[in-house]
Amino acid sequence: MANHFIRERYLEALLTGDRQACRSIIEEALQAGTMAIQIYMDIIWPIMVEIDNLYRQDRILPAQEAVASRINRSIVNQLQNKLPRRPAMDRRVVIVTASNEQAELGGQMTCDLFESDGWRCRFLGGTVNNEDVLEFIHGYAPDILLLYGFNGKEAPAVRDLIDRIRQINAWPNMRIMLSGGVFMRAEGLWEEIGADLYAETAAEAIRIASLPAEDLPAPVRTIKQHVYAKKSQEPAATVR
The missing domain is CATH 3.40.50.280 (Cobalamin-binding domain)
Incomplete structure (x- = not known):
């Protein structure tokens, strides 16, 4: 339920192009104990898919899709170093x-x-x-x-x-x-x-x-x- 509420807030901030609000929402999730890998899989990934669906259905403007994608990417760049690391393997x-x-x-x-x-x-x-x-x-x-x-x-x-x-x-x-x-x-x-x-x-x-x-x-x-x-x-x- 918490992630669903976060996703709703995050999606709204993305569609309005509010970078600062997006960063604040993700930071709140991290401060509340949500792991970076959970934010990747349970927040950003499903929102990315939803943005794509909204765009293909002509329910958002091309500019909204472009801004949302760039904000998402900037958030991902910040989260990357917070991901857990398993021992390297030869795969x-x-x-x-x-x-x-x-x-x-x-x-x-x-x-x-x-x-x-x-x-x-x-x-x-x-x-x-x-x-x-x-x-x-x-x-x-x-x-x-x-x-x-x-x-x-x-x-x-x-x-x-x-x-x-x-x-x-x-x-x-x-x-x-x-x-x-x-x-x-x-x-x-x-x-x-x-x-x-x-x-x-x-x-x-x-x-x-x-x-x-x-x-x-x-x-x-x-x-x-x-x-x-x-x-x-x-x-x-x-x-x-």
Whole structure:
């Protein structure tokens, strides 16, 4: 209930663009004993999703969405160093996002939470192209490539990247995870597009990414060229 009340106040302050009020609300929550990781997952993340929904439904102005995203990001930057730190482990994740502010915020928060959990995370943001991504993962060799916040118009580029990765087959143990954007709204699209995993939230992304290989959910394909066995090491898609 307390978090619900805080979210209502925080959302109102965001939509009016009141940076000082937003900072004060978050500081009050911290002073009341709310952990930074709870603020990430229970306040800022759901508000970020709600702002996106309001914007897509034309219930807020583009300027309100832009200001809210920037305020959220400034709050996240301040909270990052307050997150708990688990011992570092040799698990690596690379996060690439769509180029809009909302997507970059979601990707940054996800990276922060992966690092808090002990992962090594590299956040590429939304300014890299597919060739840049391929070059980076070739050198970094991540366990997970997480693509966040892409919309329907950007889905073909996501599919092209996945197809290229399958064709090259240089990283057979790397799992591709999708999150946010159109994949949150279109059920099963992540499977059809050729990804291995899907997560609705950052917390779920960490939980799924941390599962043993034998416990990972198997994607269900209905498009023939994307059907491949859960444990197969062979490429399953062809480049269009």
